[in-house]
Amino acid sequence: MYETQSLPVLLVEADPESRSQITQILADDHYRVDIAETIAQMLDRDNWSDYFLIILEQELPDGRTDELLPKLQKLAPNAELMIITAQSRIENVVIAFRNEIADYFVKPIDPDLFRSSLKRILEKQSVSSELRQIQAQLKAIVETAIEGVVTIDHNGLITSFNPAAEKMFGYSANEMINKNVSLLTPSPTREHHDEYIARYLETGESDIVGMRRELKACHRDGTIFPIELSVTDLPQFGIFAGIISDISERKQAEQKQEKLTKAIAMAGQQERRQLANILHDHLQQLLVGVRIHLDIAKKDASVEAVKQTLVRADELLSQGIEVTRSLTAELNPVILHEEGLVTALEWLSQNMKERYNLDVKLDLDRQANSSNELINIILYECIRELLFNVVKHSQTNQAFVRMSLLSEQKIEIVVSDEGIGFDPKQLDQQISEASGIGLSNIEFRLSLIKGKFWLESANGNGTVARIIAPFELRDAKIQNETP
Structure with a gap:
C-alpha cells in the first residue's frame, strides 16, 4: 500500500468553496495537492507522470473538462480521473464513465463518500502498480530470452514477438503483430x-498445448527448420504463449551421430564378412588339404x-572343418546375400535343429x-539372436517365426515360444547373454533401419517378440552405405 503523503493529486476547480473543501480533505489524509483553476492552468505543466489522481470540475471558466478526458488519459496514463460537478444530468455521467473515469461526484460532496472513493482508488492503483512492475519484469525476461517467445490470441493472431523470435524467423515484431501465426x-x-x-x-x-513437441517451422526466406515448441494456454488473458527453440544444430549433431553409428555398424558387418571369407577361402581349404593328405597316409600306413x-x-579334422563351415555361415550366410531373407531363415531353421535341437516352425510371406x-x-x-534366447532360456524345444508384409509397406516379424517365459520387470537379467547381444543391442540394430521392437512375456506363458521394420529404405545415404 502507498503512503498517501507521497502521492500528488491535481485538483482542477474554479469555485473557491468547493476547492477549499476538497483541499482540506486531501490535506487531512496527507496527500500533496497541486491546484489549477482553469483548463489553461491545468495544461501548463510537464509533470503529468507524477500524478496519482486528477480531480476535475466539469465546468470551468474556459471550457468543459469532460471533453479533454481522452487527452488527459494520454498525458497522465498512470493517473485515475475523477469528475466533480454541480450538475446532475445523466448524459454527463454516461459520457464520463464511457471514458473510464474512476468516480463521479455531484456537489455538495459528502466527505465520507469522497474518502471512501479515494481509498478504493488508492487500492486499485497499488494493485495496478504491482501488476505493471510484474509486467515490466516479465517483459524484460521475455525480451532478453534466448528462446523465441510468441503470444497469440484465440483467433491465431500474434500479439507479441520477442527479439529472439525476430532473429529466428527473420521477421520484425512490427511486421508480425496482428498477423496469423500460421x-x-x-x-x-x-x-x-x-x-x-x-x-x-x-x-x-x-496435441501441442501443455506439452513439448518437435515440429517444423518456416523462416521468412522459405527455409524449413526444426524447432522445439512448448505452448501454454493463458485463459485469464485470452492468449496462448509459445516458447520456441531452434534445434537445427542439435538435429545436425544427431544426424552426424546417427551416420557415425551406422558407419560403425557397417564396418562391423564388413569385418564379419571378411572374417567369414578368410575362414572359407583359406582356413577351410587348408584343413581340407590336410585331410586329403591324411587319406593318402591312411592307405599307405602299414602299422x-x-x-x-x-x-x-x-x-x-572333419569336426574342425564342420565348425569352420558353421561359423562361416553364421558370420556371413552366403545364402542371405544370394537368395534373400526367406531362404536364409529356412536354412537357419535347419541349422538350429541340427545344432541345438530347436524345432523352428516357419510361416514366411x-x-x-x-x-x-x-x-x-x-x-x-535379430531373429537368430531371439532364437538363441529360446534355446538358452525358454526350456522348450520349439519356436515359431512368422514374417508378413503389412499394408503400409512394413515388414512384421514375430518370434514366439511356449516356454517358461519370464517376469518383464526382470527383463535386463533375462535377456540372452549367449552371443553378447541383448535387448538393447537388438533395438540398436533395428534403429539403424528405423525399425521397432517389442517383447512380451509372463511366467509360465511363453514369450513373444515382435519386430516392425521398413520394407525399403527411403534414405538414399543409408541405402548406399549397405555393405
Whole structure:
C-alpha cells in the first residue's frame, strides 16, 4: 500500500468553496495537492507522470473538462480521473464513465463518500502498480530470452514477438503483430492451423498445448527448420504463449551421430564378412588339404597303431572343418546375400535343429522378402539372436517365426515360444547373454533401419517378440552405405 503523503493529486476547480473543501480533505489524509483553476492552468505543466489522481470540475471558466478526458488519459496514463460537478444530468455521467473515469461526484460532496472513493482508488492503483512492475519484469525476461517467445490470441493472431523470435524467423515484431501465426508454419500445417485452435477451444483437446513437441517451422526466406515448441494456454488473458527453440544444430549433431553409428555398424558387418571369407577361402581349404593328405597316409600306413592315429586325426579334422563351415555361415550366410531373407531363415531353421535341437516352425510371406541387403542382414541377425534366447532360456524345444508384409509397406516379424517365459520387470537379467547381444543391442540394430521392437512375456506363458521394420529404405545415404 502507498503512503498517501507521497502521492500528488491535481485538483482542477474554479469555485473557491468547493476547492477549499476538497483541499482540506486531501490535506487531512496527507496527500500533496497541486491546484489549477482553469483548463489553461491545468495544461501548463510537464509533470503529468507524477500524478496519482486528477480531480476535475466539469465546468470551468474556459471550457468543459469532460471533453479533454481522452487527452488527459494520454498525458497522465498512470493517473485515475475523477469528475466533480454541480450538475446532475445523466448524459454527463454516461459520457464520463464511457471514458473510464474512476468516480463521479455531484456537489455538495459528502466527505465520507469522497474518502471512501479515494481509498478504493488508492487500492486499485497499488494493485495496478504491482501488476505493471510484474509486467515490466516479465517483459524484460521475455525480451532478453534466448528462446523465441510468441503470444497469440484465440483467433491465431500474434500479439507479441520477442527479439529472439525476430532473429529466428527473420521477421520484425512490427511486421508480425496482428498477423496469423500460421505464417510461421509450413504446409500442410499452415492451411489447418486455425482449425487446430478452434478444436482446442471447443473440446480442450490438443496435441501441442501443455506439452513439448518437435515440429517444423518456416523462416521468412522459405527455409524449413526444426524447432522445439512448448505452448501454454493463458485463459485469464485470452492468449496462448509459445516458447520456441531452434534445434537445427542439435538435429545436425544427431544426424552426424546417427551416420557415425551406422558407419560403425557397417564396418562391423564388413569385418564379419571378411572374417567369414578368410575362414572359407583359406582356413577351410587348408584343413581340407590336410585331410586329403591324411587319406593318402591312411592307405599307405602299414602299422596298425599309426593307422589308428591317422583315423583319429581325420575325425578331428572333419569336426574342425564342420565348425569352420558353421561359423562361416553364421558370420556371413552366403545364402542371405544370394537368395534373400526367406531362404536364409529356412536354412537357419535347419541349422538350429541340427545344432541345438530347436524345432523352428516357419510361416514366411515371400512378398515380405525385401530386396535391401541392410534390412535383410539386420532382420536375420535379430531373429537368430531371439532364437538363441529360446534355446538358452525358454526350456522348450520349439519356436515359431512368422514374417508378413503389412499394408503400409512394413515388414512384421514375430518370434514366439511356449516356454517358461519370464517376469518383464526382470527383463535386463533375462535377456540372452549367449552371443553378447541383448535387448538393447537388438533395438540398436533395428534403429539403424528405423525399425521397432517389442517383447512380451509372463511366467509360465511363453514369450513373444515382435519386430516392425521398413520394407525399403527411403534414405538414399543409408541405402548406399549397405555393405
